[in-house]
Amino acid sequence: MAGFTDAPFRLLCRRFGADRTVTEMISAQAMVYKDQKTAVLAKIPSGDTRCAIQIFGHDPAVMGEAAAMLAAGDYAGASYVHPPRAIDINMGCPVRKIVTSGDGSALMQNPALCGQIVAAVHRALLPYGLPVTVKIRAGWDSTHINAVEVAAVCAENGAMEIAVHGRTRNQMYAPSSDNGIIRAVRRALPDSVSVIGNGDIRSGEDARRMLEETGCDGIMIGRETLGNPWIFSGVRAALAGEAYVHPTEDVLRRTAMELIEGIVSDKGEERGVRESRGRAAHFIRGMRGSSRMREQINRAQTLEELRSILEREGTD
Secondary structure, three states, X not given: OOOOOOHHHHHHHHHOOOOOEEEEEEEHHHHHXXXXXXXXXXXXXXXXXXXXXXXXXXXHHHHHHHHHHHHHOOOOOOOEOOOOOOEEEEOOOOOHHHHOOOOHHHHHHXXXXXXXXXXXXXXXXXXXXXXXXXXXXXXXXXXXXXXXXXXXXXXXXXXXXXXXXXXXXXXXXXXXXXXXXXXXXXXXXXXXXXXXXXXOOOOHHHHXXXXXXXXXXXXEXXXXXXXXXXXXXXXXXXXXXXXXXXXXXXXXXXXXXHHHHHHHHXXXXXXXXHHHHHHHHHHOOOOOOHHHHHHHXXXXXXXXXXXXXXHHHOOO
């Protein structure tokens, strides 16, 4: 979700029912080296309460130092209206450029190192009273499914919450996520450690089924939120046994424009428009004329051009 879960998008998700949010992945090494572009990723604006700051890396000492910096807000460019609710360690990202550096889900090949990283971050956060949370996958590949082992060592070293994606790193995002993996982790850990299920939550019914099949304490939704922050409203309705009506195309277009405006406000027009093109396209999937609209969005250079495209296409 790097490049997507910035502050403007997280605020939309909160508005439509997300209990909590997580920042984009932040390189611990870049934080320690005081990289200004990295620091911006940790921004927590007004309204983004209960937001965890997500870090990645493979050196326990560096991870601990970065966690302390983020917890204290003691770095150039720090911008917290609300304090972070936790420091989240990413041990699940399957992207090649992350795992080839030994980060993300590559860590699951070395459970002992996973424990050392969690312990270092846990020690660093004790003065700030912030918990450590962790994201993992089922394992590295089909012959190394070790989510239970990795989750246990993380919990033993101080992790208070563990999110489990029911696929291996090699599976990336297909085939279907395995709820059995999540169930096994939940059964293996003490009740004092929360287990969050992740993978293939595309509807309220998917969320209800995961909770029932795994006994997990909560669910995490990632890719389905792109162009659909209302997924949280749908999940809440399903769990409450209430009817849910998906927003109209007009609401989709207006919300896409609201997100674009927030991104431009945060990052400036040139960069904001460039980053918004692909993100706006997620909101118009399946609409009549979406292919033509997407082509026009991809050529847009200004905020007003994007506004004109979304508003004009909405009246065709």
